[in-house]
Protein backbone atom coordinates (compact mmCIF):
# COMPACT_ATOMS: atom_id res chain seq x y z
CA UNK A 1 0.00 0.00 0.00
CA UNK A 2 1.71 3.07 -1.40
CA UNK A 3 -0.04 5.51 0.98
CA UNK A 4 1.12 3.73 4.12
CA UNK A 5 4.69 3.49 2.81
CA UNK A 6 4.67 7.20 1.94
CA UNK A 7 3.37 8.11 5.43
CA UNK A 8 5.90 5.84 7.12
CA UNK A 9 8.73 7.49 5.18
CA UNK A 10 7.50 10.87 6.40
CA UNK A 11 7.15 10.00 10.08
CA UNK A 12 10.34 7.93 10.49
CA UNK A 13 12.58 11.04 10.47
CA UNK A 14 10.12 12.64 12.93
CA UNK A 15 10.84 10.03 15.59
CA UNK A 16 8.47 7.18 14.76
CA UNK A 17 9.67 3.97 16.43
CA UNK A 18 8.25 0.69 17.71
CA UNK A 19 7.62 2.46 21.03
CA UNK A 20 5.43 5.15 19.41
CA UNK A 21 1.75 5.31 20.29
CA UNK A 22 -0.10 5.63 16.98
CA UNK A 23 -3.84 6.09 16.45
CA UNK A 24 -5.42 5.35 13.05
CA UNK A 25 -8.66 7.31 12.46
CA UNK A 26 -11.06 5.37 10.21
CA UNK A 27 -8.73 2.38 10.31
CA UNK A 28 -11.07 0.09 8.30
CA UNK A 29 -9.63 -3.44 8.38
CA UNK A 30 -6.60 -2.23 10.44
CA UNK A 31 -4.36 -3.06 7.50
CA UNK A 32 -2.12 -0.15 8.57
CA UNK A 33 -1.16 -2.19 11.65
CA UNK A 34 1.06 -4.29 9.37
CA UNK A 35 2.98 -1.19 8.25
CA UNK A 36 3.16 0.83 11.47
CA UNK A 37 4.90 -1.61 13.82
CA UNK A 38 4.37 0.17 17.14
CA UNK A 39 1.83 0.54 19.95
CA UNK A 40 -1.18 0.63 17.58
CA UNK A 41 -4.68 2.01 18.29
CA UNK A 42 -7.63 2.72 16.04
CA UNK A 43 -11.14 4.10 15.77
CA UNK A 44 -13.50 2.87 13.06
CA UNK A 45 -17.33 2.92 12.85
CA UNK A 46 -17.60 -0.43 11.04
CA UNK A 47 -17.05 -3.40 13.34
CA UNK A 48 -17.43 -5.66 10.29
CA UNK A 49 -14.26 -4.15 8.83
CA UNK A 50 -12.21 -4.32 12.06
CA UNK A 51 -12.98 -8.00 12.69
CA UNK A 52 -11.56 -8.87 9.27
CA UNK A 53 -8.13 -8.37 10.87
CA UNK A 54 -6.94 -11.54 12.66
CA UNK A 55 -6.48 -9.49 15.87
CA UNK A 56 -9.52 -7.27 15.27
CA UNK A 57 -11.87 -8.70 17.91
CA UNK A 58 -9.03 -8.87 20.44
CA UNK A 59 -8.14 -5.22 19.81
CA UNK A 60 -11.79 -4.24 20.34
CA UNK A 61 -11.94 -6.26 23.60
CA UNK A 62 -8.66 -4.70 24.81
CA UNK A 63 -9.94 -1.21 23.99
CA UNK A 64 -7.14 -0.68 21.49
CA UNK A 65 -9.74 -0.15 18.74
CA UNK A 66 -12.94 1.82 19.39
CA UNK A 67 -15.97 1.14 17.22
CA UNK A 68 -17.20 4.68 16.59
CA UNK A 69 -16.83 7.73 14.37
CA UNK A 70 -13.99 10.25 14.75
CA UNK A 71 -16.48 12.88 15.93
CA UNK A 72 -16.88 10.79 19.12
CA UNK A 73 -13.14 10.27 19.67
CA UNK A 74 -13.41 12.41 22.83
CA UNK A 75 -15.10 9.44 24.55
CA UNK A 76 -12.05 7.17 24.12
CA UNK A 77 -8.34 7.22 25.06
CA UNK A 78 -6.63 9.76 27.34
CA UNK A 79 -5.94 13.34 26.26
CA UNK A 80 -2.46 13.97 24.77
CA UNK A 81 -1.85 10.21 24.55
CA UNK A 82 -0.57 9.79 21.01
CA UNK A 83 2.80 10.49 19.39
CA UNK A 84 1.29 9.99 15.93
CA UNK A 85 -2.23 10.04 14.53
CA UNK A 86 -2.95 9.03 10.94
CA UNK A 87 -6.16 9.46 8.99
CA UNK A 88 -5.96 7.69 5.65
CA UNK A 89 -8.65 8.44 3.06
CA UNK A 90 -11.23 8.85 5.81
CA UNK A 91 -11.50 12.60 6.61
CA UNK A 92 -13.95 13.19 3.73
CA UNK A 93 -16.43 11.01 5.66
CA UNK A 94 -16.49 13.35 8.68
CA UNK A 95 -20.04 14.74 9.04
CA UNK A 96 -18.80 17.27 11.60
CA UNK A 97 -15.19 18.00 10.59
CA UNK A 98 -14.61 20.62 13.30
CA UNK A 99 -15.70 18.24 16.05
CA UNK A 100 -13.54 15.42 14.66
CA UNK A 101 -10.46 17.61 14.15
CA UNK A 102 -10.78 19.20 17.60
CA UNK A 103 -10.95 15.71 19.14
CA UNK A 104 -7.90 14.60 17.12
CA UNK A 105 -5.89 17.59 18.37
CA UNK A 106 -6.96 16.84 21.96
CA UNK A 107 -5.65 13.25 21.76
CA UNK A 108 -2.33 14.24 20.19
CA UNK A 109 0.72 15.06 22.34
CA UNK A 110 1.81 18.70 22.06
CA UNK A 111 4.92 17.39 20.29
CA UNK A 112 2.84 14.90 18.26
CA UNK A 113 2.32 14.63 14.52
CA UNK A 114 -0.88 13.97 12.61
CA UNK A 115 -0.88 12.85 8.98
CA UNK A 116 -3.94 13.23 6.77
CA UNK A 117 -4.04 11.36 3.47
CA UNK A 118 -6.81 13.14 1.56
CA UNK A 119 -8.95 11.73 -1.24
CA UNK A 120 -8.69 13.53 -4.57
CA UNK A 121 -11.19 16.40 -4.97
CA UNK A 122 -11.87 16.57 -1.22
CA UNK A 123 -8.44 17.90 -0.24
CA UNK A 124 -9.17 21.63 -0.55
CA UNK A 125 -12.16 21.63 1.80
CA UNK A 126 -10.47 19.33 4.33
CA UNK A 127 -7.25 21.35 4.26
CA UNK A 128 -9.28 24.49 4.97
CA UNK A 129 -10.72 22.83 8.09
CA UNK A 130 -7.38 21.26 9.10
CA UNK A 131 -5.70 24.70 9.18
CA UNK A 132 -8.01 25.78 12.03
CA UNK A 133 -6.41 23.21 14.35
CA UNK A 134 -3.04 22.26 12.85
CA UNK A 135 0.01 23.73 11.16
CA UNK A 136 0.98 21.95 7.94
CA UNK A 137 4.68 21.14 8.02
CA UNK A 138 4.83 19.11 4.82
CA UNK A 139 2.45 18.65 1.90
CA UNK A 140 2.78 16.07 -0.88
CA UNK A 141 0.68 16.43 -3.98
CA UNK A 142 -0.72 13.36 -5.80
CA UNK A 143 1.49 11.38 -8.18
CA UNK A 144 0.72 8.67 -10.74
CA UNK A 145 1.32 6.02 -8.06
CA UNK A 146 -0.42 7.81 -5.21
CA UNK A 147 -3.62 9.73 -5.80
CA UNK A 148 -4.05 11.20 -2.29
CA UNK A 149 -2.68 14.51 -1.04
CA UNK A 150 -0.67 13.95 2.15
CA UNK A 151 -0.53 16.60 4.88
CA UNK A 152 1.93 16.21 7.76
CA UNK A 153 0.82 18.50 10.58
CA UNK A 154 1.64 19.58 14.11
CA UNK A 155 -1.04 20.82 16.53
CA UNK A 156 -1.72 24.53 16.97
CA UNK A 157 -1.78 25.56 20.65
CA UNK A 158 -5.26 25.40 22.22
Ligand SMILES: C[S@@+](CC[C@H](N)C(=O)[O-])C[C@H]1O[C@@H](n2cnc3c(N)ncnc32)[C@H](O)[C@@H]1O
Nearest residue numbers: 026027028045046069070088089090093094095
Ligand atom coordinates in the same frame (compact mmCIF):
# COMPACT_ATOMS: atom_id res chain seq x y z
C1 LIG B 1 -11.72 4.50 2.23
S1 LIG B 1 -11.87 3.75 3.80
C2 LIG B 1 -10.19 3.82 4.37
C3 LIG B 1 -9.89 2.77 5.39
C4 LIG B 1 -8.42 2.74 5.87
N1 LIG B 1 -8.04 4.02 6.43
C5 LIG B 1 -7.50 2.37 4.76
O1 LIG B 1 -6.78 3.23 4.24
O2 LIG B 1 -7.48 1.16 4.41
C6 LIG B 1 -12.68 4.99 4.79
C7 LIG B 1 -12.96 4.54 6.21
O3 LIG B 1 -13.50 5.62 6.98
C8 LIG B 1 -14.48 5.09 7.83
N2 LIG B 1 -15.36 6.19 8.30
C9 LIG B 1 -16.56 6.60 7.79
N3 LIG B 1 -17.04 7.65 8.49
C10 LIG B 1 -16.13 7.91 9.46
C11 LIG B 1 -16.07 8.87 10.51
N4 LIG B 1 -17.02 9.80 10.68
N5 LIG B 1 -15.01 8.82 11.35
C12 LIG B 1 -14.03 7.89 11.18
N6 LIG B 1 -14.04 6.99 10.18
C13 LIG B 1 -15.07 6.99 9.34
C14 LIG B 1 -15.17 4.05 6.98
O4 LIG B 1 -15.93 3.14 7.75
C15 LIG B 1 -13.97 3.42 6.28
O5 LIG B 1 -13.42 2.36 7.01
